[in-house]
Amino acid sequence: MTHPLLYAHEHQPRFLEELKAFLRIPSISAQPVRRPDVEVAAEWLRDQLRAAGFPRAEVLPTGGHPVVYAEWLAAGPDAPTVLTYGHYDVQPPDPALEWLSPPFEPTVRGENLYARGASDDKGQLYAHVKAAEAYCATVGAPPVNLKVIVEGEEEIGSPNLDPFIEAHRELLAADVALISDSHILAPDTPSIVYALRGLAYLQVEVEGPAFDLHSGIYGGAVNNPLNALCRMLAGLQDAEGRVLIPGFYDAVRPLDAAERAELARVPFDREAWLEEAGVSTDWGDPDYTVVERATARPTLDINGIWGGYIEAGAKTVLPSKAYAKMSMRLVPDQDPAEIARLVREHLERVAPPSVSIVVRDLHGGSGAIVDRNSPAMRAAAQAYAEAFGSSPVFVREGGSIPVVATFQRALGIETVLMGFGLPDDRLHSPNEKLYLPNFTRGVDTVIRFFDLLARAGQV
């Protein structure tokens, strides 16, 4: 009988072709025109789960894009149950012209597979599916009970995920959750994320005159909403990014000396980081290190801004409206709804009476910190060590996976964040990629994790 690890190695070329097929589906959750593609992606994934051996695999409706659910409970009531999570939706590909190969035509260059969603999250979640298949095709079934939930709205803030989980607590009951939607530090430096930032995402709309005006005729006597918007946004933080909104930092759990010392041990090659970020220098609050600023401190970023004349040439318009999208990365224990309220009320307070302002709450999610000494975390560390050849480092992550907090709250379970991406995967950017050796080692690591967890018998 072939060993599951050997099976996975032998079938890797096919796994890659299947992943490419998955990546060709432009399942962009943010764009209504892509709704049919999102559905196709869900159905494709359901079929792959069935083919991998899951006796139950279905597409379940939500208030928005559907959830793919599957389960395989062959390990028996005494074995641990693992709930794996992923998302089959992807970010929009724009700016589309900056891709070297089409975002939805997966292309291998060197050791990387380039496509939107290659790393975030199709490539990573697919490692779970293939690990299950490896057990199915060799020993017949995974050594732990598996439940799989894959959503289609992660990139738009998972508006329907929490209600879905709340409504299916019994269906989703498990001992531990497994998510592969993060990155390790380097190909030879595996790492496990134990903390995530949260998010509050807002859209700000400023209206001045009821229609566009000629800047020569009215300039100087009518407040320009673009000027007003820039002034308001600029006032939200100082030149080093410290947020000036009253109350913004009130709930922030301070970094204690022990944790700062631990974070200081995370390998950080400044030159490599600068190159990977494409910048000549870092920036931010000088009271914190780059690693702390990017993972353990809250932020405020304008994510998009538009208004007035933005085509070629010069138009002397004093526009009627100005818009911005902005988001705050949050840390425990900042509450996204509370932060959104603070920002909205602050903007309403500072808006001049000569314009009107609307602040829309686009989405939010809580940050989380998980216990890094549980049996499941120890099994994960061991699995990485075996698959990658070195023990993983424990790190905080700057991005957001709000479902981790939901799993804690609604299902009472901790999550193992077993990422296989790399820091330079260009998530949300042109030329997103997956480092293919990590895809191979990812399947390996998941196979080993299930085995170690089954042996431990507890999470």
Added chain:
Amino acid sequence: MTHPLLYAHEHQPRFLEELKAFLRIPSISAQPVRRPDVEVAAEWLRDQLRAAGFPRAEVLPTGGHPVVYAEWLAAGPDAPTVLTYGHYDVQPPDPALEWLSPPFEPTVRGENLYARGASDDKGQLYAHVKAAEAYCATVGAPPVNLKVIVEGEEEIGSPNLDPFIEAHRELLAADVALISDSHILAPDTPSIVYALRGLAYLQVEVEGPAFDLHSGIYGGAVNNPLNALCRMLAGLQDAEGRVLIPGFYDAVRPLDAAERAELARVPFDREAWLEEAGVSTDWGDPDYTVVERATARPTLDINGIWGGYIEAGAKTVLPSKAYAKMSMRLVPDQDPAEIARLVREHLERVAPPSVSIVVRDLHGGSGAIVDRNSPAMRAAAQAYAEAFGSSPVFVREGGSIPVVATFQRALGIETVLMGFGLPDDRLHSPNEKLYLPNFTRGVDTVIRFFDLLARAGQV
């Protein structure tokens, strides 16, 4: 023999149909794709000038869009020579969806003709052509010598006009210039503009990371060019619009008490102005009246801004680049090139080292003040009084007609700004219109002006 005024009245319906044909040509100078339409507009106008009786009418090349030139020197060497100026190019129609009728399908609703260019400037310059035709069809020729120059690049800052005028000083030699590209205060309150603001128009480009980044992974440790751009732009002026760029006001010719008293006599109905501007309140430097702020003081307006994710939904991007278009309205004796330099150097000075910045000079033009007691200005005042039934008010204009300064400098002549627009014509905005009774009275006024000027025998 029919009187020219009577001829013009009888043929007004045809004049309107011809103007509609002119307005159907989308001669948008800012958009390269419209270059053929710009050429068609020039040729159409040349043909109309020939049809109106001009013995010489031609399309002359420039480094950009062509100039239409015509002359009719039948009045003899002792009669004054009038150089009329206009522009056959128009602003882009965007936001296109806000037009009640298509911008290039001229539509009469009530007493107004709606189309892009109806007032700025096709409708106004066409009054000159029809006044000449009225003389041709009745007394055989105008009582003054006429030279006509109509450019196709006014809406993009006339980059080739000054060189053209410099290169054709002899051809364009005249005693006075006539421009109809401004508005009167109200249908029953004619007015003559004696001062114009200048313009300096810049594009600001901020580059941060070499490519778009994930705001979760890099936010807080990489300077966001959108944040930096808003901060830089917000720092250029205070909350009431006073410009904070060192040296900006140095060359401003102060408003003396006499002129302020005169401007205070300009009829100003605040409620009507607020409605016309579509705002609930005015805004600006409280040391100056609304009329002064909008016409006699310099300004700084952001005309367009863009960067990051600007489509539906939420994308957590930390973008690579951010852009803004901005312009300063200038007053005598601010020099556009000097102001552009001050702004550029200031922005380069305040830009943080974590981003790079490029400031492009898109175009500029000088402001001007003309002598309002010349014989030509008196003839213009008399022509308005006869055609409109009340004497005109002398006003300053907030917009820019840089050619006025060029005519002073290159040809040594003053300009009569004989506008027929209205303040609510929505120049550069959706639903631009021309008040049709002003088109009729405009032709009248020009016919009378030529006659009065010929009788005065001097300018």
